Amino acid sequence: MEVPLEVVLKNVIHKHEVEDVIAEKISKLEQVCDHIISCHVYVEQNPTHQQAKFSYHVRIDVRVPPHHEIVVKRDSGRNSHENLATVVREAFIATRRQVETIVDRQRKMIKAHSKEKMTPAKLRKALKTEA
16 A cells, blocks of 8 residues: 555444454455555444443545545444444455455456447437448
8 A cells, every 4th residue: 555554443442353353354455456545444433322232333445546436334233233343344345345346347357338338229320320
């Protein structure tokens, strides 16, 4: 990465566990795309009305050249029993899928639609009769 990884943990109880998961997932993300410009990870843990439960918010911002910006947001929800590491993993899985799609398009593995297929049928007929 050109810009160092930025991780913001707000009100997180088990910081080391979350940091280990983030480091593992970042290394896997860099295996998919080695030319990532920057990655920002924001993790927030908020207590809900019942003290035994927490609400988790995860946001991952990734920039890939030439001008692709990926933003993934995941929330655990108020009544969810998921732990924070699971929510972080799910957010990184979604991020990795989007990065893989961008890399495949850059490598021309995903077929781009031609302009002819995207024009209406009547316009195609009109263009053929003129030629």
